[in-house]
Amino acid sequence: MTWEIILFAVVLSIDSFSAAFAMGFRRFSAQRAFSFALSSAFAEGAATAIGFFLGHVAKDLIVNYDHWVAFTLLVSVGAHMCWEAYHHSSDEATESEDSRTHSFLKILFISTVTSIDSLGVGVTLGLAGKPILDYSVPIALAAFVATYLGLGLARRMPPAFGSRLEIIGGGVLIVLGFKMLSV
Template sequence: MLSVILLAIALAMDAFSISITKGFTQKKIQKQEILWYGIFFGGFQCFMPIIGYVCGTTIRSFISTYAPWIAFILLLCIGLNMIRESITSSDEKVADIFSFKEVTLLAIATSIDAFAVGVTFAILNISLVIPCAIIGIITFLFSIVGIFIGKKLGDYFGDKFQILGGVILILLGFKILLGF
């Protein structure tokens, strides 16, 4: 259960970072808009592992022997990519408006790694219900909290949280690879 919570926190870091950014760039963000960010980010993070699982289930029998290595490589790549993105990200000016199109694209972009986690779940034959619910709830909460933090603190911590998320994914990959 602790591994699932840590995984959920790691997956939520992208959405959390973007939420912080939204908090300090959208000065007049309304409560219902904050709720929409949480619903979209949490919802996509919840359902992308399911889609990844379905895709991963079709290939599980072929690669079950290599499951720990595949899980490790997937989580390592995702974690390193998160760290790389946080180090090389540019400071783009974000408009002070809410857009369902934008929040949908952001939710998709921040949940691509959750898709890969779903593939990993399929390879390792891990049940989806509880992990997906935890991932969705934690991302929902982190998104809402991130916006409020962003409103108070600006962009000071954004990239550091994404780096932490990448490190957690890499450590989970090692945990799976080493079998403990």
């Protein structure tokens, strides 16, 4: 494996880590954490492969609009997380009985949104004629590991931070959305 492939994998996994960290302030069962990591890995790897194939067909269409789609979706989800945290009273439930978890659909949605960069990279790899499996598999593995790391780090935070950390997490997603505009 070359340094170029490792660099692509690490850089593209940063969004998966950030999203997992942002979402990790709510409870996650071991099964849901695995689902999130697997979903992130699949989305990153598949987006890279799809981008690779689209690079041959519609390169300008994907490259011109991917950042606007990512911006809109990430800012929307981040704002929704902030709104939920602000409107959730800490008296409503204790940590042990907090029923607020992220739905599987939200996990799939976030995994898909954070993989849009990989779609663009896949287009570039397709145009450059790079071997797609050599890139998409390490990118997927890095996203899997990064998602677990993000969830684990958020879980280690003291529960007293509660909604404040969820607001910070939503803010991270909003910042990621604005970052997409500079790509």
